[in-house]
Amino acid sequence: MKSILLIEDDPFLSNIYVIKLEEAGFNVNALLSGKEALKEIEEKRPDLILLDIVLPDISGWEILEQIKKNPEIKSKIMILSNLGQKEDKEKGLKMGADYYLIKAYYTPTELVEEIKKII
Template sequence: MKKIVLAEDNTTLSLLLKFRLEKEGYELFMAKDGKDAIELIETQEPDLIITDIMMPFISGLEVISHVRIKLDMDTPIIVFSAAGQEEMVLKAFNLGANDFMGKPFSPNELVIRVKRLLAVAPIS
């Protein structure tokens, strides 16, 4: 079963996405901020990371940079962010994010993007 770490400080959204992705057969690990996300990534070694850019304590950008530089992992990362964050999105891609979705977005679209990224991800 593929493991996904989902970092999102909006509980309603994260529960909705958890439900939707578990229905597709993924195992979800929930983080309410970047600090939790990094701990989960280090302990669970997920197949995919989904993170909001704007979170308390440690931002999604810092999560990406930690995964790519400190941990040297090439795990696919999907970031999402509210509208008008173009600069943040560009930073996220520069740090190594694989995909981006603007909020609000459709959970079905997220599922399609998750499947696409996991289909091309190398088996480690």
């Protein structure tokens, strides 16, 4: 079973994503803040990390930067943000994210379809 770590601080949205992803057969772990994320990633090495950028403690940018410092972490990274500027997307991909999706453009079902293509 493929594993996904979801880092999303909106509990309502997080719940919907978790339900949809579990229905699709993924093993999902969801965190509502960035603080625990690095330890979790280090220990569990999920197949895919869904990463929000605007978080209450450390930002998704900072988490991405930390992940990329460890070449042993092979998890794919999908930024899932409502920061929709071209510069944001370019920054995310340049920093090493594999994908950058704008949350508002995808229904949870469509998001699951995108994820199925990746892992």
